[in-house]
Every structure is written in C-alpha cells, then in structure tokens.
Amino acid sequence: xxxxxxxxxxxxxxxxxxxxxxxxxxxxxxxxxxxxxxxxxxxxxxxxxxxxxxxxxxxxxxxxxxxxxxxxxxxxxxxxxxxxxxxxxxxxxxxxxxxxxxxxxxxxxxxxx
Amino acid sequence: xxxxxxxxxxxxxxxxxxxxxxxxxxxxxxxxxxxxxxxxxxxxxxxxxxxxxxxxxxxxxxxxxxxxxxxxxxxxxxxxxxxxxxxxxxxxxxxxxxxxxxxxxxxxxxxxxxxxxxxxxxxxxxxxxxxxxxxxxxxxxxxxxxxxxxxxxxxxxxxxxxxxxxxxxxxxxxxxxxxxxxxxxxxxxxxxxxxxxxxxxxxxxxxxxxxxxxxxxxxxxxxxxxxxxxxxxxxxxxxxxxxxxxxxxxxxxxxxxxxxxxxxxxxxxxxxxxxxxxxxxxxxxxxxxxxxxxxxxxxxxxxxxxxxxxxxxxxxxxxxxxxxxxxxxxxxxxxxxxxxxxxxxxxxxxxxxxxxxxxxxxxxxxxxxxxxxxxxxxxxxxxxxxxxxxxxxxxxxxxxxxxxxxxxxxxxxxxxxxxxxxxxxxxxxxxxxxxxxxxxxxxxxxxxxxxxxxxxxxxxxxxxxxxxxxxxxxxxxxxxxxxxxxxxxxxxxxxxxxxxxxxxxxxxxxxxxxxxxxxxxxxxxxxxxxxxxxxxxxxxxxxxxxxxxxxxxxxxxxxxxxxxxxxxxxxxxxxxxxxxxxxxxxxxxx
Numbered sequence: 001x002x003x004x005x006x007x008x009x010x011x012x013x014x015x016x017x018x019x020x021x022x023x024x025x026x027x028x029x030x031x032x033x034x035x036x037x038x039x040x041x042x043x044x045x046x047x048x049x050x051x052x053x054x055x056x057x058x059x060x061x062x063x064x065x066x067x068x069x070x071x072x073x074x075x076x077x078x079x080x081x082x083x084x085x086x087x088x089x090x091x092x093x094x095x096x097x098x099x100x101x102x103x104x105x106x107x108x109x110x111x112x113x
Numbered sequence: 114x115x116x117x118x119x120x121x122x123x124x125x126x127x128x129x130x131x132x133x134x135x136x137x138x139x140x141x142x143x144x145x146x147x148x149x150x151x152x153x154x155x156x157x158x159x160x161x162x163x164x165x166x167x168x169x170x171x172x173x174x175x176x177x178x179x180x181x182x183x184x185x186x187x188x189x190x191x192x193x194x195x196x197x198x199x200x201x202x203x204x205x206x207x208x209x210x211x212x213x214x215x216x217x218x219x220x221x222x223x224x225x226x227x228x229x230x231x232x233x234x235x236x237x238x239x240x241x242x243x244x245x246x247x248x249x250x251x252x253x254x255x256x257x258x259x260x261x262x263x264x265x266x267x268x269x270x271x272x273x274x275x276x277x278x279x280x281x282x283x284x285x286x287x288x289x290x291x292x293x294x295x296x297x298x299x300x301x302x303x304x305x306x307x308x309x310x311x312x313x314x315x316x317x318x319x320x321x322x323x324x325x326x327x328x329x330x331x332x333x334x335x336x337x338x339x340x341x342x343x344x345x346x347x348x349x350x351x352x353x354x355x356x357x358x359x360x361x362x363x364x365x366x367x368x369x370x371x372x373x374x375x376x377x378x379x380x381x382x383x384x385x386x387x388x389x390x391x392x393x394x395x396x397x398x399x400x401x402x403x404x405x406x407x408x409x410x411x412x413x414x415x416x417x418x419x420x421x422x423x424x425x426x427x428x429x430x431x432x433x434x435x436x437x438x439x440x441x442x443x444x445x446x447x448x449x450x451x452x453x454x455x456x457x458x459x460x461x462x463x464x465x466x467x468x469x470x471x472x473x474x475x476x477x478x479x480x481x482x483x484x485x486x487x488x489x490x491x492x493x494x495x496x497x498x499x500x501x502x503x504x505x506x507x508x509x510x511x512x513x514x515x516x517x518x519x520x521x522x523x524x525x526x527x528x529x530x531x532x533x534x535x536x537x538x539x540x541x542x543x544x545x546x547x548x549x550x551x552x553x554x555x556x557x558x559x560x561x562x563x564x565x566x567x568x569x570x571x572x573x574x575x576x577x578x579x580x581x582x583x584x585x586x587x588x589x590x591x592x593x594x595x596x597x598x599x600x601x602x603x604x605x606x607x608x609x610x611x612x613x614x615x616x617x618x619x620x621x622x623x624x625x626x627x628x629x630x631x632x633x634x635x636x637x638x639x640x641x642x643x644x645x646x647x648x649x650x651x652x653x654x655x656x657x658x659x660x661x662x663x664x665x666x667x668x669x670x671x672x673x674x675x676x677x678x679x680x681x682x683x684x685x686x687x688x689x690x691x692x693x694x695x696x697x698x699x700x701x702x703x
Contacts, residue, residue, distance in 0.1 A: 004148065006117045006151065008118075008151055008154075008155065009527045009528060010342075010381070010528055010566060011382070011528075012166075012526075012527035012528040013167065013527055015151050017147075017148070018147050018148050018149070018150050018151050019147075020167045020170075020527075023166075023167055023527065023673060024527075024528060024530070024564075024673075025523070025529070025530040025531075025582070025671070025673040026671075026673075027582055027589050042584070044530070044581065044582045046530065046564065046565060047343075047528075047565075049382065067581070067582055067583050067584065067592075067614055070613055070614070072344070
C-alpha cells in the first residue's frame, strides 16, 4: 500500500494518507543529536521542513529550538510515526519519550553510525 | 523538482477552483475524496477559505479582502449579518461570544467556523454587496494595504486609494498573475506619515516627487522584498524606481510577473520575494525588471518623504489612527480601538448602525486591527462620541488597551504554538489595572504572535511576544520570546529579542518590571524605543525580571492538544468535528 505523505500550511503539520497526523508545538526529547550541546535536547517543533518515508516509518526534519539552551535550527531525520503496511493506519510516536535523529531518510542497509 | 503544492496548483488553481468548490458545497463536506482533501484545502485558500486546525475538521476560516481596509457604506452590516448567520461554532468563545469578526493586520476580515455547504449562499451575499474572498489567501495577490484614511487625510501627498482600488481591480482574478510561487503582499502609501507599512510588504509604493521633463511629478518610489515571517524579517529595499500613479499597474504587473517567473517553486520556505532579493540584490532586480518586463525606461527614484514619517516611529506622535481627526472636507474621522481586533457580532451590527447614523456609513480597517468611522460632521461628533458602544471601543483608550494586538493563535490556527487573543485581552486588562503608564506615553504597542509566521507583526512593536514553550516545575507550559524596541518610521527597526522562553503567566510581571525600570532610568522625555536602542543586549537582559503576579492565566497547558481551548470537554477525542452542514457529527471512517 502506497503511503501518501506531505507537510502543509507552511510546515504546520504532516499529512499521512490525507489525515493530519503530526502537529507543530510539541516538545520532543532528542538524544545523541548534534542539534545542540545539551545532553538531551528539549526540542520544540516549530515547523516541518521535509518529510520522507522509510517504510514502515514516516520521517521528518523539523525546524525548532531547544528550550533548555535556546539553540535554533533544523533536526536530522526523526521518526515521527509508523504506517501499518497492510491497513495504512498511522501510529504517531510518543513525543514525550526519547528520540534519536538520523542523518538520512531512506535506509538500504543497517543504520549509519 | 517543484513542490507537491505546485503539482496541485498545476492541475487546478485560480478562478476555476470556484466551480469545484461549489460542487463540493452542493454535495457536502464528505463528498471531497479523502485522498484529495489536502490538495483541495490548499486550493480553497485562493478563494479565501482556510481549513481550521486539527480537531476542527470540516470548519473553515473565511477571509474577506477589503482593499485599503475600506468598507463602503452598507458593507459592515453585511459582514455582521454573515458572521451572525454563518460563523457560529459548536462552542462560544468566553471573551467574544458565539459569533464575531476579526479585523486583521492586513486590513482584511476573518470569520471562523464556516461550513463548506454555506459557501455559495455566503459568496452570493458578499458579492451582491461588492465584497469578495477572492485571493484572500493562497499563492496570489493578497489584499492590498495602505494608509487607512487615504483620500480623507490632511497629510496626503497623493491619494493612494484610487491606486489601491485600481490594482485590486486589475490583479484580482487576473489569470496572468493568479498562480504565484507564494503569497504576494502589496502596500500603497500616499500620506507623508508612512502609515501604509510598505517596509514590511513584498511590493511597496511609497510617496515621492520626481522631476520629469522639467516638471515636479507626484508619485511613488518602489521598494521590494519586505516581510516578517520565519525568523527571517526583511525590510523592503529600494530598487531605484519612480512611478506615477498611472504607471503603478504597469510596474506592478512587471514586478509580480518577475516574481511569478523567477520565484522559487521548489522550496516553499525559500519562495517569498525577499529571498530572491537576498540573492540578486536591488541592482540586478532592477535590471531584470527593466530588460524583461517593462517596455519603457524606468525613471530612477524620486525624492522620498521618509524623513517625515511619524507612523509608529517611536516618538508617540502617530502610533495609530485611534482618536478624532480632521478630514480635508471639514468632517472628521474617528478611530476606535478594538482590543486584539475582534468584535462580537452584536457590536459589529451596532457599529454599522452608528456609522450610518453619524457618518456616511463607510468604515475603514487599520493595520493595527482597529476600525475608523469616517465622514462624521462636526455637529454630530459629540453625540457620536457619547454613544455607549464607544465605551468599549474607545477613541481615547488606555495606552495598554490601545496598543494590544494578537494573531489568531491556537484557537483555530495550525501553526501557532500558543493561545493568543484571549490571553492578550487578559494581559491588557491586567496591565491597565496594575502597571503604571510611563509619563507621556499615550500608546504602547504590545504585539502577540503565536508563532514565527508573525501575523501580529511582533517585530515592529514596543514589546514583541512570540509564541514558545518552556517547562515550569518540569511540565511543558506556553511561553513567549520577548523582543523590545521595534518600530517603523524613517529608519525602521526590528525588535531585538531580549528575554527568551518566559512562561506565559510571568509575562505581565516582566512588562511591569521593565516599564518600572524604564521610568526610573530614562532621560527626560526619552521614548521607549530610544531607551531600548541605546542599551546593550546585556543591559536589556538585566532589566525586567519575569515574575509571577496576581495575573492568572487559564491557558498555560498545551492548548494545541485540545480540539478547542475553551470547550468544557476540550480533549481532542471530544471534538464534534467533522460535522455535516447542520453541525452534527459525521460518523468516523473505519
């Protein structure tokens, strides 16, 4: 099943199969991110810059800032949710748990170190 | 590769959207195929309809573009009647009631909770009364702004209203300019005070005089590339071009065609003309314009009037159009302060009555979210000023009530990080009751924007508030970055961001402390903007401690997570949306 995905309204949200699934304004805990010097970035999502699909994951690069240190910028690729390949149902990640951004969106092999 | 939105625009865009819109309206909201919804919602913007945020599916914000903010006699009543009949949501707003109209910072009107099924009736009524939603949103010529009292102002250099109206007629619905890479914002200023806010528009016509063939000709200098969004604010730059009022449509056509052809259609974040101006610079821009788009030799810029600009220039001389002012014809215009630009529908209808009773019936909207009743004769003035409605919408308001602006916020907007309008109402009232007004300050501008899109134009205010988050006792709460000392005038200046991530309930305390220090430390007669300008970032950061006070904020939680922040049951799961034409919940799809 093909997954249709795009960011809309100036990057305000991500549409997955034409349903608004992921919104700006959430706080994400980011670990091992180059985004800032904090051990864990307490990252406010202000806009979705790019979206991608790495089946079954939906990924995005997000503009925003760490509210602990104030560093602003764009994250590496983050998994924002997962689409069930059979039903197309999307399940968003829990933004309150810890996330690890990656440097690329489409993986053909094991994750890059 | 062109963006996905460009692909949708290639398929259907511009005037032709209307037929599809009416077809969907006829068949109901759920007739829009699910896999086409995003594309259609993007296109509907061109006709002024913006799908409201998550939790409010099937409801739309509708924007009516009123060029130069002019509502001709009778039109305000139509707006009120439409709001009353069509703009009622499932839950009332606790400050503004069940139906209301928003006056925007670009002299337009926004109504909320519009049902798609009502659009044909709505459009019929609007258009029968000379109003339209055409190109109010979307990638096109937006509402043309200017000095709100153009044609009725004693400071007029050239009457900009016929020019703005001509551009409106020429470029609304014009197929050649209906599909731009991004929004296109134009300002026409004719007064010598700078009220058109040209500096923050994509294309600005500003008053100037030029000697042509030995004669001093009155017209405009042209600036390009202003805008506030995305933490990338720019002031429009002179392209060294003068144009007469008669040539304004030609020059506009050339510049907007240049943007249409050279603007970035691959990356919407890089699409606004300010970024093309960054890349090219004004000299190359002028050269391409001359070589490829204009068939006569463009005169170089004339002598401008910028050294006379007093509007929002920081000295308090002319911060807005609130108050009673003379018109050249001997009548008066009366500017009324509308706190955060929102008026309940009963008040809108009453204002329409008063404008007809005391003036010509014309009402104008300002870029500070206020309204102006024009054409009030001297002998009617006193009775008008005694009207009870003017106690709430005063021509002589308290300085903190007068200068408080706010964007739409999380109440309806997908982008916003924070609640805005109701909070700004509470801030303004608390400041009025608790904060000492510095001596000599008559209007003090606090602009609150829920995100970096900057719809409340925070960067040109005395105090700029931009939506943020922070943690308080470990819990996420709504917060604001605070900027100081922005404004326009001859030498415009964007606010300097000084205090970051201040919890929303500590902002009023911050302002109170800051203004206390301002009063203590300022030199005699020194304006707030001057005071801020002469201090270093470190000094500014030392002043104005954020602090909890008696101010209470009911919107500290993540209002974006609610379906509607003021609903008693506000969880996303409690949303009635999407609903049918009668507002009844539609069954969820399996």
